[in-house]
Amino acid sequence: MSEHAQSFITHLIGLKDRERGAFAHLKRSLGFDPGAYPPAYPYVERFVGADKHADDPRRQALYLTAGLFAFHPMHHEGASFAAALGRLGRSRESESIEKRFVALLGAEPESLPTLLRQSVSLLAADGIGCDYVSLLDDLxxxxxxxxxxxxxxxxxxxxxxxxxxxxxHTASADDLDAALLATEPAIEL
Structure with missing residues:
Protein backbone atom coordinates (compact mmCIF):
# COMPACT_ATOMS: atom_id res chain seq x y z
CA MET A 1 0.00 0.00 0.00
CA SER A 2 1.27 3.38 -0.88
CA GLU A 3 1.25 6.43 1.35
CA HIS A 4 -0.27 8.37 -1.53
CA ALA A 5 -3.25 5.99 -1.65
CA GLN A 6 -3.65 6.18 2.12
CA SER A 7 -3.68 9.98 2.11
CA PHE A 8 -6.23 10.00 -0.72
CA ILE A 9 -8.63 7.69 1.12
CA THR A 10 -8.16 9.78 4.28
CA HIS A 11 -9.09 12.82 2.16
CA LEU A 12 -12.25 11.05 0.94
CA ILE A 13 -13.21 10.09 4.49
CA GLY A 14 -12.88 13.74 5.48
CA LEU A 15 -15.05 14.81 2.54
CA LYS A 16 -17.78 12.47 3.69
CA ASP A 17 -17.86 14.16 7.07
CA ARG A 18 -17.78 17.77 5.94
CA GLU A 19 -18.88 18.06 2.30
CA ARG A 20 -21.89 16.00 1.22
CA GLY A 21 -22.06 17.74 -2.18
CA ALA A 22 -18.65 16.30 -3.01
CA PHE A 23 -19.99 12.77 -2.67
CA ALA A 24 -22.86 13.58 -5.04
CA HIS A 25 -20.37 14.71 -7.68
CA LEU A 26 -18.10 11.73 -7.11
CA LYS A 27 -21.01 9.26 -7.36
CA ARG A 28 -22.20 10.95 -10.54
CA SER A 29 -18.69 10.61 -11.99
CA LEU A 30 -19.21 6.83 -12.14
CA GLY A 31 -21.44 7.42 -15.18
CA PHE A 32 -18.44 8.76 -17.12
CA ASP A 33 -14.99 7.50 -18.02
CA PRO A 34 -12.65 7.89 -15.03
CA GLY A 35 -11.47 11.49 -14.91
CA ALA A 36 -13.94 12.78 -17.52
CA TYR A 37 -16.49 14.44 -15.22
CA PRO A 38 -15.36 18.03 -14.45
CA PRO A 39 -17.41 18.54 -11.24
CA ALA A 40 -15.29 15.80 -9.62
CA TYR A 41 -12.00 17.56 -10.41
CA PRO A 42 -11.84 19.72 -7.25
CA TYR A 43 -11.89 16.61 -5.07
CA VAL A 44 -9.44 14.41 -6.97
CA GLU A 45 -7.17 16.37 -9.29
CA ARG A 46 -4.92 17.72 -6.51
CA PHE A 47 -3.84 14.11 -5.88
CA VAL A 48 -3.05 13.41 -9.55
CA GLY A 49 0.20 15.30 -9.97
CA ALA A 50 1.11 17.93 -12.53
CA ASP A 51 3.16 15.53 -14.66
CA LYS A 52 0.27 13.08 -15.27
CA HIS A 53 -1.63 13.08 -18.56
CA ALA A 54 -5.38 12.53 -18.92
CA ASP A 55 -5.04 8.78 -19.54
CA ASP A 56 -2.49 8.14 -16.81
CA PRO A 57 -3.32 4.85 -15.04
CA ARG A 58 -2.93 6.40 -11.59
CA ARG A 59 -5.25 9.30 -12.51
CA GLN A 60 -7.91 6.90 -13.78
CA ALA A 61 -7.57 4.79 -10.64
CA LEU A 62 -7.98 7.84 -8.40
CA TYR A 63 -11.19 8.93 -10.10
CA LEU A 64 -12.70 5.45 -10.19
CA THR A 65 -11.83 4.76 -6.56
CA ALA A 66 -13.28 8.12 -5.51
CA GLY A 67 -16.55 7.34 -7.25
CA LEU A 68 -16.75 3.83 -5.79
CA PHE A 69 -15.96 5.12 -2.30
CA ALA A 70 -18.65 7.81 -2.59
CA PHE A 71 -21.10 5.12 -3.70
CA HIS A 72 -20.27 2.82 -0.75
CA PRO A 73 -18.07 4.54 1.86
CA MET A 74 -17.42 1.50 4.01
CA HIS A 75 -13.64 1.24 4.28
CA HIS A 76 -12.43 -1.97 5.89
CA GLU A 77 -8.67 -1.96 6.22
CA GLY A 78 -7.07 -5.27 5.30
CA ALA A 79 -10.10 -6.69 3.45
CA SER A 80 -9.19 -6.81 -0.22
CA PHE A 81 -11.90 -6.11 -2.75
CA ALA A 82 -11.71 -9.69 -4.04
CA ALA A 83 -11.98 -11.15 -0.52
CA ALA A 84 -15.00 -8.93 0.16
CA LEU A 85 -16.70 -10.32 -2.95
CA GLY A 86 -15.75 -13.86 -1.92
CA ARG A 87 -17.28 -13.27 1.49
CA LEU A 88 -20.43 -11.96 -0.21
CA GLY A 89 -20.63 -15.03 -2.45
CA ARG A 90 -20.19 -17.35 0.52
CA SER A 91 -22.82 -15.54 2.62
CA ARG A 92 -25.37 -15.56 -0.20
CA GLU A 93 -24.41 -19.09 -1.31
CA SER A 94 -24.64 -17.72 -4.80
CA GLU A 95 -22.86 -18.91 -7.91
CA SER A 96 -23.82 -15.66 -9.65
CA ILE A 97 -21.34 -13.77 -7.48
CA GLU A 98 -18.61 -16.15 -8.62
CA LYS A 99 -19.64 -15.70 -12.26
CA ARG A 100 -19.56 -11.92 -11.86
CA PHE A 101 -16.15 -12.17 -10.26
CA VAL A 102 -14.76 -14.31 -13.08
CA ALA A 103 -16.12 -11.76 -15.58
CA LEU A 104 -14.42 -9.02 -13.56
CA LEU A 105 -11.11 -10.88 -13.69
CA GLY A 106 -11.32 -11.06 -17.47
CA ALA A 107 -12.25 -7.40 -17.86
CA GLU A 108 -10.22 -5.02 -19.93
CA PRO A 109 -9.63 -1.58 -18.40
CA GLU A 110 -12.41 -0.03 -20.52
CA SER A 111 -15.13 -2.24 -19.01
CA LEU A 112 -13.72 -2.31 -15.49
CA PRO A 113 -15.61 0.76 -14.13
CA THR A 114 -19.03 -0.69 -14.95
CA LEU A 115 -18.23 -4.12 -13.52
CA LEU A 116 -16.73 -2.63 -10.36
CA ARG A 117 -19.72 -0.33 -9.84
CA GLN A 118 -22.05 -3.33 -10.07
CA SER A 119 -19.90 -5.30 -7.63
CA VAL A 120 -19.72 -2.42 -5.15
CA SER A 121 -23.50 -2.15 -5.37
CA LEU A 122 -23.77 -5.78 -4.26
CA LEU A 123 -21.31 -5.20 -1.41
CA ALA A 124 -23.28 -2.14 -0.30
CA ALA A 125 -26.53 -4.09 -0.26
CA ASP A 126 -25.03 -6.53 2.24
CA GLY A 127 -23.05 -3.95 4.22
CA ILE A 128 -19.66 -5.45 3.34
CA GLY A 129 -16.71 -3.08 3.14
CA CYS A 130 -13.34 -3.36 1.49
CA ASP A 131 -9.92 -1.76 1.70
CA TYR A 132 -10.09 1.18 -0.69
CA VAL A 133 -6.40 1.94 -0.21
CA SER A 134 -5.39 -1.41 -1.68
CA LEU A 135 -8.13 -1.14 -4.32
CA LEU A 136 -6.67 2.17 -5.51
CA ASP A 137 -3.19 0.68 -5.84
CA ASP A 138 -4.63 -2.37 -7.61
CA LEU A 139 -6.60 -0.28 -10.09
CA HIS A 169 -12.10 -25.18 2.92
CA THR A 170 -9.59 -24.73 0.10
CA ALA A 171 -7.35 -22.45 2.15
CA SER A 172 -4.48 -23.41 4.42
CA ALA A 173 -4.73 -22.77 8.17
CA ASP A 174 -2.71 -19.55 7.85
CA ASP A 175 -4.90 -18.38 4.97
CA LEU A 176 -8.01 -19.18 6.97
CA ASP A 177 -6.77 -17.12 9.92
CA ALA A 178 -6.11 -14.18 7.60
CA ALA A 179 -9.52 -14.57 5.96
CA LEU A 180 -11.24 -14.63 9.33
CA LEU A 181 -9.49 -11.42 10.34
CA ALA A 182 -10.56 -9.83 7.07
CA THR A 183 -14.19 -10.74 7.68
CA GLU A 184 -14.48 -8.81 10.91
CA PRO A 185 -17.32 -6.29 10.63
CA ALA A 186 -16.31 -3.16 8.75
CA ILE A 187 -16.70 0.23 10.29
CA GLU A 188 -18.82 2.65 8.33
CA LEU A 189 -16.84 5.83 8.20
Missing part, protein backbone atom coordinates in the same frame (compact mmCIF):
# COMPACT_ATOMS: atom_id res chain seq x y z
CA UNK A 140 -3.53 1.76 -10.98
CA UNK A 141 -1.86 -1.50 -12.05
CA UNK A 142 -4.99 -2.71 -13.85
CA UNK A 143 -5.25 0.50 -15.91
CA UNK A 144 -1.58 0.33 -16.96
CA UNK A 145 -1.75 -0.78 -20.60
CA UNK A 146 2.02 -1.14 -20.76
CA UNK A 147 2.50 -3.63 -17.96
CA UNK A 148 0.33 -6.64 -18.79
CA UNK A 149 2.47 -8.89 -16.61
CA UNK A 150 1.61 -6.83 -13.51
CA UNK A 151 -2.08 -6.97 -14.47
CA UNK A 152 -1.90 -10.77 -14.77
CA UNK A 153 -0.22 -11.07 -11.37
CA UNK A 154 -2.90 -8.82 -9.91
CA UNK A 155 -5.66 -10.98 -11.39
CA UNK A 156 -4.05 -14.08 -9.89
CA UNK A 157 -3.80 -12.35 -6.51
CA UNK A 158 -7.47 -11.33 -6.68
CA UNK A 159 -8.47 -14.89 -7.62
CA UNK A 160 -6.60 -16.29 -4.61
CA UNK A 161 -8.20 -13.73 -2.29
CA UNK A 162 -11.68 -14.37 -3.67
CA UNK A 163 -11.55 -18.15 -3.46
CA UNK A 164 -9.99 -18.16 0.00
CA UNK A 165 -12.94 -16.13 1.25
CA UNK A 166 -15.53 -17.82 -0.98
CA UNK A 167 -14.57 -21.37 -0.01
CA UNK A 168 -12.45 -21.38 3.16
Missing amino acids: ARWFDHWNLEARDRLRQHWARDFYRAYDP
Whole structure:
Protein backbone atom coordinates (compact mmCIF):
# COMPACT_ATOMS: atom_id res chain seq x y z
CA MET A 1 0.00 0.00 0.00
CA SER A 2 1.27 3.38 -0.88
CA GLU A 3 1.25 6.43 1.35
CA HIS A 4 -0.27 8.37 -1.53
CA ALA A 5 -3.25 5.99 -1.65
CA GLN A 6 -3.65 6.18 2.12
CA SER A 7 -3.68 9.98 2.11
CA PHE A 8 -6.23 10.00 -0.72
CA ILE A 9 -8.63 7.69 1.12
CA THR A 10 -8.16 9.78 4.28
CA HIS A 11 -9.09 12.82 2.16
CA LEU A 12 -12.25 11.05 0.94
CA ILE A 13 -13.21 10.09 4.49
CA GLY A 14 -12.88 13.74 5.48
CA LEU A 15 -15.05 14.81 2.54
CA LYS A 16 -17.78 12.47 3.69
CA ASP A 17 -17.86 14.16 7.07
CA ARG A 18 -17.78 17.77 5.94
CA GLU A 19 -18.88 18.06 2.30
CA ARG A 20 -21.89 16.00 1.22
CA GLY A 21 -22.06 17.74 -2.18
CA ALA A 22 -18.65 16.30 -3.01
CA PHE A 23 -19.99 12.77 -2.67
CA ALA A 24 -22.86 13.58 -5.04
CA HIS A 25 -20.37 14.71 -7.68
CA LEU A 26 -18.10 11.73 -7.11
CA LYS A 27 -21.01 9.26 -7.36
CA ARG A 28 -22.20 10.95 -10.54
CA SER A 29 -18.69 10.61 -11.99
CA LEU A 30 -19.21 6.83 -12.14
CA GLY A 31 -21.44 7.42 -15.18
CA PHE A 32 -18.44 8.76 -17.12
CA ASP A 33 -14.99 7.50 -18.02
CA PRO A 34 -12.65 7.89 -15.03
CA GLY A 35 -11.47 11.49 -14.91
CA ALA A 36 -13.94 12.78 -17.52
CA TYR A 37 -16.49 14.44 -15.22
CA PRO A 38 -15.36 18.03 -14.45
CA PRO A 39 -17.41 18.54 -11.24
CA ALA A 40 -15.29 15.80 -9.62
CA TYR A 41 -12.00 17.56 -10.41
CA PRO A 42 -11.84 19.72 -7.25
CA TYR A 43 -11.89 16.61 -5.07
CA VAL A 44 -9.44 14.41 -6.97
CA GLU A 45 -7.17 16.37 -9.29
CA ARG A 46 -4.92 17.72 -6.51
CA PHE A 47 -3.84 14.11 -5.88
CA VAL A 48 -3.05 13.41 -9.55
CA GLY A 49 0.20 15.30 -9.97
CA ALA A 50 1.11 17.93 -12.53
CA ASP A 51 3.16 15.53 -14.66
CA LYS A 52 0.27 13.08 -15.27
CA HIS A 53 -1.63 13.08 -18.56
CA ALA A 54 -5.38 12.53 -18.92
CA ASP A 55 -5.04 8.78 -19.54
CA ASP A 56 -2.49 8.14 -16.81
CA PRO A 57 -3.32 4.85 -15.04
CA ARG A 58 -2.93 6.40 -11.59
CA ARG A 59 -5.25 9.30 -12.51
CA GLN A 60 -7.91 6.90 -13.78
CA ALA A 61 -7.57 4.79 -10.64
CA LEU A 62 -7.98 7.84 -8.40
CA TYR A 63 -11.19 8.93 -10.10
CA LEU A 64 -12.70 5.45 -10.19
CA THR A 65 -11.83 4.76 -6.56
CA ALA A 66 -13.28 8.12 -5.51
CA GLY A 67 -16.55 7.34 -7.25
CA LEU A 68 -16.75 3.83 -5.79
CA PHE A 69 -15.96 5.12 -2.30
CA ALA A 70 -18.65 7.81 -2.59
CA PHE A 71 -21.10 5.12 -3.70
CA HIS A 72 -20.27 2.82 -0.75
CA PRO A 73 -18.07 4.54 1.86
CA MET A 74 -17.42 1.50 4.01
CA HIS A 75 -13.64 1.24 4.28
CA HIS A 76 -12.43 -1.97 5.89
CA GLU A 77 -8.67 -1.96 6.22
CA GLY A 78 -7.07 -5.27 5.30
CA ALA A 79 -10.10 -6.69 3.45
CA SER A 80 -9.19 -6.81 -0.22
CA PHE A 81 -11.90 -6.11 -2.75
CA ALA A 82 -11.71 -9.69 -4.04
CA ALA A 83 -11.98 -11.15 -0.52
CA ALA A 84 -15.00 -8.93 0.16
CA LEU A 85 -16.70 -10.32 -2.95
CA GLY A 86 -15.75 -13.86 -1.92
CA ARG A 87 -17.28 -13.27 1.49
CA LEU A 88 -20.43 -11.96 -0.21
CA GLY A 89 -20.63 -15.03 -2.45
CA ARG A 90 -20.19 -17.35 0.52
CA SER A 91 -22.82 -15.54 2.62
CA ARG A 92 -25.37 -15.56 -0.20
CA GLU A 93 -24.41 -19.09 -1.31
CA SER A 94 -24.64 -17.72 -4.80
CA GLU A 95 -22.86 -18.91 -7.91
CA SER A 96 -23.82 -15.66 -9.65
CA ILE A 97 -21.34 -13.77 -7.48
CA GLU A 98 -18.61 -16.15 -8.62
CA LYS A 99 -19.64 -15.70 -12.26
CA ARG A 100 -19.56 -11.92 -11.86
CA PHE A 101 -16.15 -12.17 -10.26
CA VAL A 102 -14.76 -14.31 -13.08
CA ALA A 103 -16.12 -11.76 -15.58
CA LEU A 104 -14.42 -9.02 -13.56
CA LEU A 105 -11.11 -10.88 -13.69
CA GLY A 106 -11.32 -11.06 -17.47
CA ALA A 107 -12.25 -7.40 -17.86
CA GLU A 108 -10.22 -5.02 -19.93
CA PRO A 109 -9.63 -1.58 -18.40
CA GLU A 110 -12.41 -0.03 -20.52
CA SER A 111 -15.13 -2.24 -19.01
CA LEU A 112 -13.72 -2.31 -15.49
CA PRO A 113 -15.61 0.76 -14.13
CA THR A 114 -19.03 -0.69 -14.95
CA LEU A 115 -18.23 -4.12 -13.52
CA LEU A 116 -16.73 -2.63 -10.36
CA ARG A 117 -19.72 -0.33 -9.84
CA GLN A 118 -22.05 -3.33 -10.07
CA SER A 119 -19.90 -5.30 -7.63
CA VAL A 120 -19.72 -2.42 -5.15
CA SER A 121 -23.50 -2.15 -5.37
CA LEU A 122 -23.77 -5.78 -4.26
CA LEU A 123 -21.31 -5.20 -1.41
CA ALA A 124 -23.28 -2.14 -0.30
CA ALA A 125 -26.53 -4.09 -0.26
CA ASP A 126 -25.03 -6.53 2.24
CA GLY A 127 -23.05 -3.95 4.22
CA ILE A 128 -19.66 -5.45 3.34
CA GLY A 129 -16.71 -3.08 3.14
CA CYS A 130 -13.34 -3.36 1.49
CA ASP A 131 -9.92 -1.76 1.70
CA TYR A 132 -10.09 1.18 -0.69
CA VAL A 133 -6.40 1.94 -0.21
CA SER A 134 -5.39 -1.41 -1.68
CA LEU A 135 -8.13 -1.14 -4.32
CA LEU A 136 -6.67 2.17 -5.51
CA ASP A 137 -3.19 0.68 -5.84
CA ASP A 138 -4.63 -2.37 -7.61
CA LEU A 139 -6.60 -0.28 -10.09
CA ALA A 140 -3.53 1.76 -10.98
CA ARG A 141 -1.86 -1.50 -12.05
CA TRP A 142 -4.99 -2.71 -13.85
CA PHE A 143 -5.25 0.50 -15.91
CA ASP A 144 -1.58 0.33 -16.96
CA HIS A 145 -1.75 -0.78 -20.60
CA TRP A 146 2.02 -1.14 -20.76
CA ASN A 147 2.50 -3.63 -17.96
CA LEU A 148 0.33 -6.64 -18.79
CA GLU A 149 2.47 -8.89 -16.61
CA ALA A 150 1.61 -6.83 -13.51
CA ARG A 151 -2.08 -6.97 -14.47
CA ASP A 152 -1.90 -10.77 -14.77
CA ARG A 153 -0.22 -11.07 -11.37
CA LEU A 154 -2.90 -8.82 -9.91
CA ARG A 155 -5.66 -10.98 -11.39
CA GLN A 156 -4.05 -14.08 -9.89
CA HIS A 157 -3.80 -12.35 -6.51
CA TRP A 158 -7.47 -11.33 -6.68
CA ALA A 159 -8.47 -14.89 -7.62
CA ARG A 160 -6.60 -16.29 -4.61
CA ASP A 161 -8.20 -13.73 -2.29
CA PHE A 162 -11.68 -14.37 -3.67
CA TYR A 163 -11.55 -18.15 -3.46
CA ARG A 164 -9.99 -18.16 0.00
CA ALA A 165 -12.94 -16.13 1.25
CA TYR A 166 -15.53 -17.82 -0.98
CA ASP A 167 -14.57 -21.37 -0.01
CA PRO A 168 -12.45 -21.38 3.16
CA HIS A 169 -12.10 -25.18 2.92
CA THR A 170 -9.59 -24.73 0.10
CA ALA A 171 -7.35 -22.45 2.15
CA SER A 172 -4.48 -23.41 4.42
CA ALA A 173 -4.73 -22.77 8.17
CA ASP A 174 -2.71 -19.55 7.85
CA ASP A 175 -4.90 -18.38 4.97
CA LEU A 176 -8.01 -19.18 6.97
CA ASP A 177 -6.77 -17.12 9.92
CA ALA A 178 -6.11 -14.18 7.60
CA ALA A 179 -9.52 -14.57 5.96
CA LEU A 180 -11.24 -14.63 9.33
CA LEU A 181 -9.49 -11.42 10.34
CA ALA A 182 -10.56 -9.83 7.07
CA THR A 183 -14.19 -10.74 7.68
CA GLU A 184 -14.48 -8.81 10.91
CA PRO A 185 -17.32 -6.29 10.63
CA ALA A 186 -16.31 -3.16 8.75
CA ILE A 187 -16.70 0.23 10.29
CA GLU A 188 -18.82 2.65 8.33
CA LEU A 189 -16.84 5.83 8.20
